[in-house]
Amino acid sequence: MEKRNWFGDLLSHPKEVVTVHSVDDIVRVLTDSSKYPSPVRATGSNHSTTRCAVANEGTNIDMTGMNKIVSIGSDTVTAQAGALYIDVAKELEKQGLQFYVNVELGNLSIGSAACGGTKDSSMPGEWGQVASYVAGMKLVLPSGEVLEVTEAQPDLLQIMRSSYGLLGVIFEATFRIRPLQSMAVYHETFDLEDFAQSLPAIFGKPEAIMMYLWPFDNKITIEFRKYHDRNDRAPSRFVWWARNIVWKNFSPLFAFLVTKLVPIKGLRYFILDTFGILLRFSMNYILRSPHTSPTDQIIRYPEKSGMSRYTFSIWAFPEKSFLQTLRDYFQFCRAYYRSNRYRCNMLNVGYRIAQDQQSLFSYSFHEPVVSIDPVSTGDPGWKEFLLAYNEFCSDHGGVPLFNQSYGITQGQARKAFGDRLNTFEETRKRYDPQNRLFNHYFQELLSIGSE
Ligand SMILES: Cc1cc2nc3c(=O)[nH]c(=O)nc-3n(C[C@H](O)[C@H](O)[C@H](O)COP(=O)(O)OP(=O)(O)OC[C@H]3O[C@@H](n4cnc5c(N)ncnc54)[C@H](O)[C@@H]3O)c2cc1C
Structure with missing residues (x-):
């Protein structure tokens, strides 16, 4: 049997796929290894961009x-x-x-x-x-x-x-x-140097900060969000509706079509960069409102991906050295394009995330972080770019996510998580001594056991 992740680039070949409807169904699968072979991997919507849910020769539990x-x-x-x-x-x-x-x-x-x-x-x-x-x-x-x-x-x-x-x-x-709670949202665009000057003030604001990054234009657009106490007005639905339509449909479809129809790379990226100027203008002047509903940020993607699908990867970096990391990343993207003629055909994003020890593999376990996430329609060269990006990220003290950072190596995982991998592995062995749930992907990353 063949199953693909939502984007469609990662294959899983389980022997059995079981859609469960009750706890008993799950118990039945887990306790009958002759009918339902290992590894057993549960899946939700299968949106992950890594092989975390792959169950080759094993069993997929569809939740x-x-x-x-x-x-x-x-x-x-x-x-x-x-x-x-x-x-x-x-x-x-x-x-x-x-x-x-x-x-x-x-x-x-x-x-x-x-x-x-x-x-x-x-x-x-x-x-x-x-x-x-x-x-x-x-x-x-x-x-x-x-x-x-x-x-x-x-x-x-x-x-x-x-x-x-x-x-x-x-x-x-x-x-x-x-x-x-009612939430305000607005955007501001900075040149890299303006951003560098304003960074203490930007990070000092009591607001959530998400970024759109354009390495080839040296531009950063920041999405600021903050709650406020005035809940007496109906929220504006327009801002998130417009953002969601562009992000979910228009932007990836446009990037896909331009990449497909314009083989001359200079012209292709001129068109995409011009589109970027339009996006920045719209964000600065249209995507702003003092009253929105936080729930409206959440997007329902189609169950099956079509021509407007996109993919991405992510690593998180210490906030204290983020400016240098960002400068280096912009340089890295330019240098990579010069030597490989490949660059992401969509933009990059980044999230500022608080220090957080609530989960063992939290990527902000030790300090606040800011992520850098390249986004693409997955055109030829994307995967190779990500392997180089992984090296860049690991060299810059980055931390990956096991379900969202494609192609990380065991050495990169160990450098990022250190002893926390051992702590996890000790617990895992206690709960799963027979490696019933342990697929090849995690075996490689945790570097213990065999399939
Ligand atoms: C277009 C797109 C946009 C995205 N945007 C964001 C975003 O804005 N923010 C963000 O954080 N992420 C985003 N993601 C990534 C996504 O949130 C994660 O990959 C997430 O894990 C996907 O959820 P899922 O239900 O599809 O999980 P799956 O891919 O199905 O599974 C993920 C992992 O969880 C395990 N798992 C699933 N269900 C269970 C269960 N019931 N019990 C035990 N283990 C289980 C699986 O085995 C696997 O290891 C995006 C992905 C795509 C493709």
Whole structure:
């Protein structure tokens, strides 16, 4: 059998694919290794850009059949693992509530959100990783036993929050939530040198900071977001609607078509750079409003990707040396283009994320970080570019995400996470001594065991 991730570039060849509808279904799969061979990998929406969910010769547990919201309280929501983040967020919004972290990918499944890497720019005083707000989860262990982990077991919960389905299959998770609050958003564009001058003031603002980066134009557009107490006006839906349409459909489709139809690279990138000028103008002058709903940031992507699909990769860098890293990255992109005639046909983005030790593989475990995420329609040369980018990132003290940073090596993972890999591996061996859930991808990265 062949399964592809949402973007379509990563293949998995499981012997069995089982769409589960109950806890008993999951128990049955995990306890019958003759019918359901190892490795067993659960999938939600299969949006990951790495091989984290690949189950070659093994079993894929498709969680999308378990998609109910179990309960909504004043400060928590509990949902089944296959529920989509956007569906839960919309239900919360109806009740005057919201998630803390409103990631752009609405197709993110609750199971993956609870145990995998995610990012959005941190609102002041808050974290930027969805799993950091997990208050509890229920999972089926490889032995078939059901385990509930709560905030009463902080060390175990910290490991579970970045367990990527290697300790068990999550069927239900509870997240901390908050009252819905009106949010202002606006954008400003800087030249690299202006940005360098203004950086202390920019990072000093009590606002969430996300960036659009244009290495070939030396430009940075910042999206600022902040909550405010005036909840008395209906939110403007236009700003996020327009951003979402452009980001989800128009921008990748345009990049795809220009890349396909304009083989002369000078002309191709002239057109794409001109499009970038238009985007920056629109962001600065149109995408701003003092009253929006945080939930509107979340995008529902089509179930099957089409011509407007895009992909990306991400590493996070220490905030204290980010300016130098950014300068070097712009140089790196130019040098790479000069020697390889390849550059990303979409822009790059970046997120400022607070220090966060809520999960073991948090990429901001030691300090606040800012990410650099190249984005592309995956045209020829993309994967090779990412391998060079990985080296650049690792050399600059970057930290990757196991589900969103393509092509990382064991050495890069070890450099980024150090002893935390050992801590995880000790726990993993306790919960999964037979390597029932351990696929080739994680074996290589953790560098222990064999498939
Ligand atoms: C177009 C696009 C836009 C994106 N935008 C963002 C963004 O703005 N912010 C962001 O943070 N990320 C973003 N992502 C990345 C995405 O959030 C992550 O890759 C996420 O893991 C995808 O969720 P999923 O449900 O598809 O997980 P999958 O890819 O299905 O699984 C991810 C991992 O979780 C494991 N897993 C899944 N379900 C379970 C379960 N029930 N129990 C145990 N383990 C499980 C899988 O085995 C795998 O290791 C984007 C991806 C794409 C393609």
